[in-house]
Amino acid sequence: MELKAIYECVLTGERDQIEGVIQRALSAGCRPADIINNALIRGMDEVGRKMKEGDMFVPEVLMAANTMKIGLQAVKPLMEGEETEAPGKIAIGTVSGDLHDIGKNLVVMMLEGAGFKVIDLGVDVSKDRFLQVIEEEKPDLIGLSALLTTTMKTMGETVQAIGGKVKTMIGGAPVTEDFADEIGASGYAPDAVTAVDLAKSLIF
């Protein structure tokens, strides 16, 4: 009952309501882990499904993601000692020489919405910066975006430099599955929604 209300809240993006609804669930005795796994994350899974079916629009999805984030923040402090699925950590950036970031930003938002911890490195990210982040942050996955023929070349070099250190996923309008194979990236996704599925499959 209470879990259902939280799930609904995420689905409709009621970010002003979510904390109240979670408080009620906690008072009614719901376990924090249940709230996260069976209400918040399940809500976002449904949002992702609806988006793919074309039943939900991007701003609605982002509002839902925001709602889930607020919900997570409310429950997390109560989680000490309890087991939760560790969310993956992803560092993502647009490669060196490329300033296109609209698509990359959407991927960041969708990944965050799905519960990943995302480090957004911005645009014009050099090979060395990627390597440094891998060293310092130990991400589970690196995401690279490129929209130019010239920077796809740079993308190839960057993926090569990362080598086997960590898995890589790539995207951007002119990027293709074949290109991903060619440069040895672990995966390619054509859009931000598919990027979430890809990240899940690469990390878990």
Add this chain to the structure above:
Amino acid sequence: MWNRCSRSNESDHVSVQCKVLSDGQCARLYNAVLEVLERTGCEIFCPEAVELLKKAGCWTDGLRVRIPSHLVERAIGAAPSRVVLADRNGKRRLFLEGNNTYFGPGPTNPYFFDLQTGERRKVLKSDVYDVARLVEVLPNMDFAMSLACISDCTSGLADVHEVHAMLQNTTKPIVTWGYNAANMATIISMCETVAGSPEALQKNPFVVVYAEPTTPLRHSKEAVEILLYMSEKGLPQLYTPGVQGCATAPASMAGVLVVAAADNLAGLVINQLKREGAPYIAGGVTTNMDMKTMIHCYGSSPEFSLMHAALTDFLHYLQLPTWSTAGCADSKILDEQTAIEYTFSLHSAALSGANLVHDSGFLETGLSGSLEALVMADEIIGMSRNIVKGVRIDEESLAVDIIDKVGPGGNFLTEEHTFKNFKKEFWIPRDINRDIYRQWSDKGKTTYGDRLRARAKQMLQESVPKKLSDDVLQKLQVLVDEAEAAKV
């Protein structure tokens, strides 16, 4: 080949035009733009430009520059209200003034539809030869763009090679893009070589250069350096923000216009500070992001056409020459959807009276180009121009004497008046089909797409490039070789 009515309004009062914004609305929009530039300002990643702006009286904080309104007003006043483009031989052809509208292809698509095989593949330098040769003979294509970001050349030199290809295959004015100011210098040297001297090119320019701010409110080093370079050269510059409502601008058409104009006018201020009176063509690509697929919409968005027309009104109000977008589609192939997208966008642009309208021949949101689509755009523009030219009302066209002579129940087919006027008054299709059923079926029941492909092939075969002299060709090759050598 040149269309005899490529000026859309042969006389203003008879031309069919539309206005989206009233002068009052333009004034409000202008104030909003001035407020954004003064209050929020923008980030400019080129130290030379920041220094120029600071000296002129802008408030600066690192890269952040806030531009006081009077500087914007001064720049608008200083820029010429008209720019004239010549052809490769220096003959003045396109008068970017008033509501004259001229059309051409788009730039930088990574893919191309192979005319022979129908396959969508990477775009090549040879495709640019074909585009330029086709533009040369299409009566409603008034300027050339490459319809390519070619893949078969040294990385980072596609812009240079594309101009090299265009210069050899068309005499029409060229609008082109560039990665950076260094490449731009090569491109301009090539054009100066063809013109005969830097001064000859400046007096009768046949090239316009295209750079883009990183909307919203950001100006990359590369783009601003091109602005400064062109300004110094006194050659026509285009600065075109790509603005997506819901993504890089607010979810309102007015909001998109404010961001587009703010980014464009910031460019104008820099350009005019560098050299007052430098020719500048204002405008941008105004669209919205599709909220299901996240694509940058081109022709399938009615607001795309409406906002372009509104921006044109606004820039007319500021008395600046304008740049607009049409003849492009979100459809992946040349199909019924493409025809709808092309027609709405091209006709809206013609009605708006934008001066330079680019992107004919685009498919797939600008990711691919097609020669047969370019031929289709040309025919649509022909139809559109014959609407925009309006109805001629004068003694001869009213033809009261002829009506009296023929009288009730007669016909006009054999009249001298008909013989003299039928071609002038009524549009004649090229590949749009008006056959009766039997003729059409006897000729193989072709679709419009079939005929466009055949036409494109035929036109390419018949288009013989007007050769540049061996001396010029050799100098162009040297410039390309130097650019190649500098890359390694």
